[in-house]
Amino acid sequence: MGLTDTEVRKAKAAEKAYRVSDSHSLYLWVTPSGGKLWRWAYNFDGKEKLMALGKYPAVTLALA
Numbered sequence: 499m500g501l502t503d504t505e506v507r508k509a510k511a512a513e514k515a516y517r518v519s520d521s522h523s524l525y526l527w528v529t530p531s532g533g534k535l536w537r538w539a540y541n542f543d544g545k546e547k548l549m550a551l552g553k554y555p556a557v558t559l560a561l562a
Contacts, residue, residue: 501526503559509534524562526554536562 501520509518511532517525523539536551551562 501559506534506554506559520559520562524551538562 501518505518506526509526509528511528511530513530515527515529517527517537519525525537525539527535527537529535534554536554536557538549538551540547540549551557554562
Protein backbone atom coordinates (compact mmCIF):
# COMPACT_ATOMS: atom_id res chain seq x y z
CA MET A 499 0.00 0.00 0.00
CA GLY A 500 1.36 3.42 -0.93
CA LEU A 501 1.71 6.64 0.97
CA THR A 502 -1.02 9.20 1.35
CA ASP A 503 -0.55 12.96 1.30
CA THR A 504 -1.64 13.08 4.95
CA GLU A 505 1.17 10.68 5.96
CA VAL A 506 3.68 12.80 4.06
CA ARG A 507 2.53 16.01 5.75
CA LYS A 508 2.64 14.38 9.21
CA ALA A 509 6.24 13.11 8.84
CA LYS A 510 8.27 14.95 11.47
CA ALA A 511 11.99 15.52 11.91
CA ALA A 512 13.89 13.12 14.17
CA GLU A 513 17.44 12.92 15.53
CA LYS A 514 18.53 10.94 12.47
CA ALA A 515 17.32 11.10 8.90
CA TYR A 516 14.82 8.38 8.02
CA ARG A 517 12.76 7.18 5.09
CA VAL A 518 9.02 6.81 4.67
CA SER A 519 8.50 4.19 1.96
CA ASP A 520 5.93 4.31 -0.81
CA SER A 521 5.88 1.69 -3.55
CA HIS A 522 8.26 0.73 -6.36
CA SER A 523 11.35 1.94 -4.45
CA LEU A 524 10.03 5.51 -4.09
CA TYR A 525 10.48 7.03 -0.65
CA LEU A 526 10.40 10.29 1.24
CA TRP A 527 13.70 11.11 3.00
CA VAL A 528 13.02 13.17 6.14
CA THR A 529 16.08 15.06 7.42
CA PRO A 530 16.82 16.10 11.03
CA SER A 531 16.19 19.74 10.07
CA GLY A 532 12.70 18.81 8.82
CA GLY A 533 13.38 18.75 5.07
CA LYS A 534 11.38 16.26 3.03
CA LEU A 535 12.99 14.98 -0.16
CA TRP A 536 11.66 12.52 -2.71
CA ARG A 537 14.12 9.79 -3.71
CA TRP A 538 13.91 6.76 -5.97
CA ALA A 539 16.26 3.77 -5.62
CA TYR A 540 16.80 1.59 -8.68
CA ASN A 541 19.30 -0.88 -10.15
CA PHE A 542 21.36 -0.24 -13.28
CA ASP A 543 24.08 -2.57 -14.55
CA GLY A 544 23.87 -4.54 -11.31
CA LYS A 545 24.51 -1.50 -9.11
CA GLU A 546 22.07 0.32 -6.88
CA LYS A 547 21.51 3.92 -7.94
CA LEU A 548 19.62 6.75 -6.30
CA MET A 549 17.71 9.52 -8.05
CA ALA A 550 16.57 12.67 -6.26
CA LEU A 551 13.18 13.81 -7.55
CA GLY A 552 12.77 17.04 -5.60
CA LYS A 553 11.69 18.61 -2.36
CA TYR A 554 8.23 18.26 -0.86
CA PRO A 555 5.88 20.22 -1.21
CA ALA A 556 7.30 21.62 -4.48
CA VAL A 557 7.16 18.07 -5.83
CA THR A 558 3.89 16.53 -4.73
CA LEU A 559 3.25 12.86 -4.00
CA ALA A 560 1.26 12.52 -7.22
CA LEU A 561 4.08 14.06 -9.26
CA ALA A 562 6.81 11.99 -7.60
